Amino acid sequence: MKVLGIDPGLAHCGWAVIESDPNYKLISCGEIKTSVSASSYQNNNFPERLKTIYNELQKIILTYKPDIICIESQFYSKIAKNIINTYLSVGIIYLLCGMLNLEIKEIPAKSVKLGITGYGSATKKQIKKMIQLLLNNRKEIRNEHINDAIAVALCFLNTQRWGE
Secondary structure (H helix, E strand, C coil), X not given: XXXXXXXXCCCEEEEEEEEECCCEEEEEEEEEECCCCCCCCCCCCHHHHHHHHHHHHHHHHHXXXXXXXXXXXXXXXXXXXXXXXXXXXXXXXXXXXXXXXXXXXXXXXXXXXXXXXXXXXXXXXXXXXXXXXXXXXXXXXXXXXXXXXXXXXXXXXXXXXXXX
C-alpha cells in the first residue's frame, strides 16, 4: 500500500509518500511553501497560495499514485487565524481528493503519536526517533512539517498492519 501523508498548512504544507511492501519505505517527501506577498495589504493573496498548494499536491499525487491520502486533523490553535488558514488548505486537499476519486482520512494528532510511539503524549523528539527506526533511516529529517507528514502516513500504515 502507498500512502501520501500530509501535514496541512497554508504557509507550510509537509508531505511524504510511504510504501509498505513488506517493510516501510520512504519514497519521497517535501514541503510546499506559500507566503504572503510583499504587496498584499490584508493577506488577500489567498487564492494564489491555495492554487499553489492544489497544483503542487496534484503533481505529487499524479507522480506517486498513492492508494490513500492521510492528513493530520486540526482541533485547536491558540490563534484562531492559524486554524482558519490551515483549514483553507485542508479544503483544497479534500477538493483534490474528490476530483481524483481518492480516499482521504483525517487522523488526530494524539492518535498519530500513539500509532508511532505507543504514547499519546509523545514529544517531537520521540516521534523523530521512531520515524528513524520505522524507516530504518540513519539520517534525521529536520523539517517539522515533513516529519509530521511522515508520522501521519506511518500511523495509518501501523494501524492497518496491526488491525486497530
